[in-house]
Amino acid sequence: ATAAEIVDFADHHSMTMGMQPGVINPYKLGIEMLRDIEYRWDRGMHGLEWEQCEDISAKANWDTGERGEGRKKIFQVRAIYNDLTFIEEFLTPDFCQRAKLFTYDFNQASGQYEISSRNFNGIKEKLKTALTNGGEPYIFIEDGNYANRGELLMKHRHDGFDLDENYARETLKNVRRIWNRPVWLATEEEGKEVVLSFDGKEFSRHEA
Numbered sequence: 043a044t045a046a047e048i049v050d051f052a053d054h055h056s057m058t059m060g061m062q063p064g065v066i067n068p069y070k071l072g073i074e075m076l077r078d079i080e081y082r083w084d085r086g087m088h089g090l091e092w093e094q095c096e097d098i099s100a101k102a103n104w105d106t107g108e109r110g111e112g113r114k115k116i117f118q119v120r121a122i123y124n125d126l127t128f129i130e131e132f133l134t135p136d137f138c139q140r141a142k143l144f145t146y147d148f149n150q151a152s153g154q155y156e157i158s159s160r161n162f163n164g165i166k167e168k169l170k171t172a173l174t175n176g177g178e179p180y181i182f183i184e185d186g187n188y189a190n191r192g193e194l195l196m197k198h199r200h201d202g203f204d205l206d207e208n209y210a211r212e213t214l215k216n217v218r219r220i221w222n223r224p225v226w227l228a229t230e231e232e233g234k235e236v237v238l239s240f241d242g243k244e245f246s247r248h249e250a
Contacts, residue, residue, distance in 0.1 A: 068125075068173070071141075075128070078137050079119060080112030125173040133169065135162040143169075148233035155232075171201045179205055181213065184228065194221045198229035205229050214240035 082088050086106030095101055123131065137143070138160075145159040145168055159165075180199040188195035194217065198205055210227060218225045224241040237248045 074141055076116050079115055083115040084109050084112035126170055129169050133166055138165055150233055172203050193224045195226045200230040204231050210238055218242055
C-alpha cells in the first residue's frame with residue numbers, strides 16, 4: 043500500500059471506530075468485544091472456576107497461560123453467534139466499565155448527553171434492543187394522506203437511539219421515488235421531536 047492509501051485507510055477507520063456519548067458504534071463495540079474475548083481466553087479468564095473465584099487479587103492476576111486459545115475462540119464465535127446471542131453471552135460488567143458503556147439520556151438543560159445509569163442489565167438490554175431487527179430502525183406508516191394532500195407521513199419508533207441523518211435522508215429519497223408525493227418522517231433527536239421531509243427537490247426539518 044502507498045502512503046496515501048494508508049492515510050486514507052486510517053482516516054476511514056477512525057471515522058468507523060469513533061464513539062460519542064449517547065451513540066452506539068456497532069463496529070467499535072464488536073471489535074473491542076472480540077479483543078476482550080481473545081484476552082480472556084488466552085488467560086483462562088472464563089468458565090466455572092473463574093466465575094466462582096471471589097478473590098479480587100487472584101482475578102486481577104489470573105493467567106493460565108493458554109496463548110492462542112483466544113484466537114480460536116474468536117473464530118468459533120464468528121461462526122456460531124449472531125449479534126444478539128453474542129451480546130448475551132460475552133458482554134460482561136467488567137467490559138462495560140472498561141469500555142465506558144453506560145446508559146445515556148439527553149439533558150435538555152445542559153444540551154448534552156449525560157450518564158443516566160451504570161446498571162449492567164439495563165445496558166445489555168439497550169444494546170440488544172438496538173440490534174433487534176438486524177440493527178435497522180423500526181419505521182412505520184402513520185398517515186397515507188398527511189395534511190389532506192396525499193402526502194405520506196412515517197414514524198420512527200425511538201428505542202433510545204437517534205436515527206442516523208444520512209440514513210433518514212436516503213430513506214425519504216427512496217420512499218419519495220415510490221410514493222411520488224412529498225414524504226415526511228417523524229422521529230426524535232436529542233430528546234426533541236423532529237419531523238424530516240423531502241419533496242423531491244429539497245430536504246427540510248421541522249422541530250415540534
